[in-house]
Amino acid sequence: MASAQTGYVGSNVCKTCHADVWFNFYKNPHYRGIASGKEPPQRTGCESCHGPGQAHVEARGGKTTIPHAFSLMTPKQVLADCLTCHAANFDKANIRRSEHTLADIACTSCHSIHHSATAKYLLAKAQKELCYGCHNNIRAQFEMPSHHRVNEGFMNCTDCHNPHGSFAATWGMADRPRMAAQALNNEEPCLKCHVDKRGPFVFEHAPVRIDGCETCHNPHGSTNGRLLRRPVVFTLCLECHNGGGAGTRNQGVDIQSATHNLLDPKYQRCTTCHARIHGSNIDEYFLR
Amino acid sequence: MRQGICFLTTFLIAAAGSLQAQQVVAPTPDAVGSARGENAGDYNITNSFETGYRWSLVGGDLGMYRSDVNYGNGLRLLGSSLTVESRDGHGRFFDEIVLNTTGLGNDPYQAATLRVRKNGLYEYDMTWRLDDFYNPGLDVSGGAHLMDTTRHLQDHDLTLFPQGHFQIDLGYSRNTQSGPALTTAQEFDTRSSAFPVFENVNRQWNEYRLGLRATFAGFTFIARHTWDFYRDNPSDAFNGLEAAGTQNDLGALTHFQSSQPAHGANPGWLGNLFTRRKLWAVNARMTYVAGHGDFALDQSATGTSRFGATANQQVSVSGNGQRPDLAGDFNVSLFPLDNLTIVNSTSVHNLRISGDNYYSEYDNGTGLAATFAFAFLGVRTIANNTDIQYRWRNWIGFFAGYDYSERRITETDASALPSIPGTAFSDSYAQESHLNEGRLGVRLRPAKPLTITLDGEVGRTSKPLDPISDANYHALNGRVQYRTRRLQTAGEYRQVYNLNAPLSLTYYSSHSRTYSGSASWSPRDWFSIDATYNKLHLDTASSLQFFAGILSPQLQTGYSSLYVSNIHAGNLGIRFALARRVDVYVGYSITKDVGDGRASAVPAGTTNAVQALLGGVQTFPLTYQSPLARLSVRISPKVRWNAGYQFYGYGEQFHLLGYDQNYNAHAGYTSLLWSF
Numbered sequence: 001m002a003s004a005q006t007g008y009v010g011s012n013v014c015k016t017c018h019a020d021v022w023f024n025f026y027k028n029p030h031y032r033g034i035a036s037g038k039e040p041p042q043r044t045g046c047e048s049c050h051g052p053g054q055a056h057v058e059a060r061g062g063k064t065t066i067p068h069a070f071s072l073m074t075p076k077q078v079l080a081d082c083l084t085c086h087a088a089n090f091d092k093a094n095i096r097r098s099e100h101t102l103a104d105i106a107c108t109s110c111h112s113i114h115h116s117a118t119a120k121y122l123l124a125k126a127q128k129e130l131c132y133g134c135h136n137n138i139r140a141q142f143e144m145p146s147h148h149r150v151n152e153g154f155m156n157c158t159d160c161h162n163p164h165g166s167f168a169a170t171w172g173m174a175d176r177p178r179m180a181a182q183a184l185n186n187e188e189p190c191l192k193c194h195v196d197k198r199g200p201f202v203f204e205h206a207p208v209r210i211d212g213c214e215t216c217h218n219p220h221g222s223t224n225g226r227l228l229r230r231p232v233v234f235t236l237c238l239e240c241h242n243g244g245g246a247g248t249r250n251q252g253v254d255i256q257s258a259t260h261n262l263l264d265p266k267y268q269r270c271t272t273c274h275a276r277i278h279g280s281n282i283d284e285y286f287l288r
Numbered sequence: 289m290r291q292g293i294c295f296l297t298t299f300l301i302a303a304a305g306s307l308q309a310q311q312v313v314a315p316t317p318d319a320v321g322s323a324r325g326e327n328a329g330d331y332n333i334t335n336s337f338e339t340g341y342r343w344s345l346v347g348g349d350l351g352m353y354r355s356d357v358n359y360g361n362g363l364r365l366l367g368s369s370l371t372v373e374s375r376d377g378h379g380r381f382f383d384e385i386v387l388n389t390t391g392l393g394n395d396p397y398q399a400a401t402l403r404v405r406k407n408g409l410y411e412y413d414m415t416w417r418l419d420d421f422y423n424p425g426l427d428v429s430g431g432a433h434l435m436d437t438t439r440h441l442q443d444h445d446l447t448l449f450p451q452g453h454f455q456i457d458l459g460y461s462r463n464t465q466s467g468p469a470l471t472t473a474q475e476f477d478t479r480s481s482a483f484p485v486f487e488n489v490n491r492q493w494n495e496y497r498l499g500l501r502a503t504f505a506g507f508t509f510i511a512r513h514t515w516d517f518y519r520d521n522p523s524d525a526f527n528g529l530e531a532a533g534t535q536n537d538l539g540a541l542t543h544f545q546s547s548q549p550a551h552g553a554n555p556g557w558l559g560n561l562f563t564r565r566k567l568w569a570v571n572a573r574m575t576y577v578a579g580h581g582d583f584a585l586d587q588s589a590t591g592t593s594r595f596g597a598t599a600n601q602q603v604s605v606s607g608n609g610q611r612p613d614l615a616g617d618f619n620v621s622l623f624p625l626d627n628l629t630i631v632n633s634t635s636v637h638n639l640r641i642s643g644d645n646y647y648s649e650y651d652n653g654t655g656l657a658a659t660f661a662f663a664f665l666g667v668r669t670i671a672n673n674t675d676i677q678y679r680w681r682n683w684i685g686f687f688a689g690y691d692y693s694e695r696r697i698t699e700t701d702a703s704a705l706p707s708i709p710g711t712a713f714s715d716s717y718a719q720e721s722h723l724n725e726g727r728l729g730v731r732l733r734p735a736k737p738l739t740i741t742l743d744g745e746v747g748r749t750s751k752p753l754d755p756i757s758d759a760n761y762h763a764l765n766g767r768v769q770y771r772t773r774r775l776q777t778a779g780e781y782r783q784v785y786n787l788n789a790p791l792s793l794t795y796y797s798s799h800s801r802t803y804s805g806s807a808s809w810s811p812r813d814w815f816s817i818d819a820t821y822n823k824l825h826l827d828t829a830s831s832l833q834f835f836a837g838i839l840s841p842q843l844q845t846g847y848s849s850l851y852v853s854n855i856h857a858g859n860l861g862i863r864f865a866l867a868r869r870v871d872v873y874v875g876y877s878i879t880k881d882v883g884d885g886r887a888s889a890v891p892a893g894t895t896n897a898v899q900a901l902l903g904g905v906q907t908f909p910l911t912y913q914s915p916l917a918r919l920s921v922r923i924s925p926k927v928r929w930n931a932g933y934q935f936y937g938y939g940e941q942f943h944l945l946g947y948d949q950n951y952n953a954h955a956g957y958t959s960l961l962w963s964f
Binding site for chain 1: 311312408473514558569669721723769791805833855
């Protein structure tokens with residue numbers, strides 16, 4: 001219901017000039033406010049986001065007469081306006097501390113309310129194109145020979161990341177959460193799909209559980225097989241298993257066994273014998 | 289016109305030398321039918337289907353192609369889209385249906401998403417996915433690609449009363465993986481060779497979710513309970529004769545049978561309370577997951593030991609493990625001024641992995657058996673971080689942050705074979721690490737389309753877990769971005785430098801530098817061009833200790849592991865339309881690692897066998913490129929004919945792995961995109 005006293009004129013007035021926006025607006029999730037018929041003017045239709053339109057009407061248009069013209073607002077103001085309704089969503093509970101917000105990436109940087117390219121989430125472009133637009137170096141990783149299947153349409157960035165921010169990482173030193181969408185409420189997102197790596201194992205490979213999968217893998221893509229950080233496996237293993245670091249015993253990470261002659265090819269293929277390298281219930285050396 | 293063609297050709301050739309990227313040639317992104325859809329009663333409908341035939345011709349290593357790309361031949365529903373929208377928001381059973389599919393029919397990557405919604409009453413989201421997973425096999429397979437599993441994923445979420453103050457969420461997710469995979473069995477002692485055996489992978493994970501959300505007085509409270517069940521029932525069997533085939537090992541396997549089921553459950557709780565006010569906001573979360581697993585192994589093997597004696601071994605194991613996992617977070621955001629935001633976050637995480645199992649390894653020849661107990665691993669982390677964002681003027685703003693975290697790791701080893709001299713059967717260890725990290729940056733916006741960001745980060749960690757963990761590191765980042773409606777360009781430089789010297793005799797350094805540039809230009813509605821370039825540089829140096837020798841293994845301490853990667857990655861895409869009827873897309877992508885520029889894997893003149901081994905794996909130069917072209921012709925307003933071709937070329941320079949993985953593949957398709 002329009003209220004002249006507070007400057008609200010109602011969406012029917014807006015559509016007189018903005019017919020192109022109004023014509024398909026019933027497809028927009030924001031149409032729900034109009035459809036319900038129960039919302040107050042400040043939560044109905046165009047004015048629920050753009051504010052009371054009376055001054056805009058009386059001025060016969062003009063961006064500066066719109067109380068909330070998003071193209072003229074700072075990122076912080078845009079965020080505050082959208083959170084008026086969307087603050088109650090769990091997936092946006094961390095938006096104040098997300099890297100995107102701290103980098104002045106506002107909602108309208110990724111979402112296009114009136115000219116969305118996607119039927120869901122009102123994204124300005126298809127999701128991967130949207131993310132690649134800024135994360136150019138990540139795109140390069142997804143185009144490497146070994147990669148998670150984002151370009152093929154099997155996965156999306158949001159399978160592993162929450163672009164609206166996340167809680168502190170429960171792996172590593174709890175820094176750099178990288179907006180990871182945690183699995184099972186509080187685990188590294190890799191375990192959403194790779195459920196066999198979850199354990200618990202009698203013999204955990206400590207860095208997997210403590211520092212996370214990135215100890216050995218590049219999660220987006222790699223020129224090496226299995227997303228590994230090194231082309232051959234023995235260098236990957238020996239760079240940690242050299243007696244350095246704290247390890248879990250304060251005595252460094254165990255070095256290779258004295259029975260293993262690295263010049264013998266069979267000892268250069270560590271995971272051939274240590275086949276359960278992510279953790280084992282049977283063998284402390286991950287042999288079974 | 290000729291000049292234009294010459295320019296385009298020249299540009300493509302020039303760009304091909306320096307750019308890279310990769311996208312799949314189908315499905316077609318073009319649309320058919322009226323963008324506004326067709327009205328049917330109180331609903332509006334849009335739909336499109338793209339059906340066609342996909343083909344591929346592969347030369348070289350077919351296994352590597354299947355691991356990297358895996359598109360095959362056959363009829364496909366390459367993509368489809370359906371939307372049904374209520375025109376007044378008062379549909380009888382639903383107000384919106386959105387269905388999208390890709391790759392159905394037999395593509396290796398298939399997906400379908402569905403949303404059904406009725407305003408104010410319910411919202412249902414479904415995602416279904418299939419991944420035909422073909423992965424490089426184990427080293428023992430000599431490069432054969434022998435993991436051919438299929439993974440199915442599905443997620444269902446139903447929200448009741450999505451616009452109300454009280455909301456109910458129901459969810460179900462399922463993840464299954466099945467198929468053959470190559471693995472190994474190491475028989476008959478820990479120093480013998482591993483025999484390759486096939487495993488039937490059979491994994492299944494189910495999760496059920498029930499959640500409530502209540503909003504009152506500006507506060508939102510969310511409670512969610514999850515029931516999570518996992519089972520893994522792999523089985524292996526071998527009958528025949530498999531020799532170890534390695535030097536000084538007479539081992540042979542004549543019979544092998546293994547069954548190794550593991551079942552688990554992870555019931556969990558999540559509670560979340562948050563609110564947002566004019567000057568502050570609070571977000572508090574608590575999660576608890578009570579992980580539990582049961583496992584067993586029944587394995588038998590007969591054959592010949594590495595010394596040539598008859599061997600007959602049985603191994604049986606059973607046990608269970610617990611993994612209670614607790615995490616809590618408390619975030620406070622303050623907005624004392626319009627241009628100032630302060631965010632502080634405190635988090636606690638406590639993970640404990642313990643349990644009991646009984647291990648008996650029985651050797652029929654000696655009658656010996658061994659018993660093992662569960663190893664305990666506990667990780668407790670407390671972290672606090674603060675971020676401040678201050679916009680001094682509209683054109684300049686500053687941001688800064690500080691992180692502190694403390695991690696305590698507790699481990700109890702329960703080993704029958706202590707690997708460290710002086711340790712006992714069961715020893716407990718504890719170690720604490722501390723991280724201090726600071727960030728500082730400035731963001732400039734001298735003109736509306738132009739943004740410049742400069743920032744740096746410095747961190748120090750005491751007692752990093754691994755030699756390669758972040759210890760003494762810094763990062764520098766600079767980004768310039770220019771965006772207008774027709775032209776978007778960006779350039780970025782980032783470097784991360786980590787030094788880790790846990791002991792006087794060991795060190796690790798990692799230095800990465802990334803240079804990025806991108807441009808997207810759409811001068812006309814019928815023409816656009818996108819180009820990106822990245823140089824990803826990484827060099828690491830790590831000290832090594834290992835055993836090696838020509839006659840017998842000796843401890844080697846004077847060698848380093850060096851790794852240099854210099855990847856040039858480029859991507860070029862050009863779209864243009866001819867006479868509003870024909871759309872053409874040509875693209876090219878390349879990933880080229882030039883390594884450190886050496887001509888051969890092992891530098892000439894290297895005579896030391898250990899140095900030759902280590903020197904040969906310091907770089908991994910390769911080229912992976914993929915040009916593609918796609919044509920889409922509008923036959924009628926509701927029908928388009930499409931055709932495309934894509935080439936995949938993969939070439940390693942040094943055959944580092946000892947076998948050839950190079951391949952060339954030609955893939956293409958033709959399809960009809962139609963709407964009715």
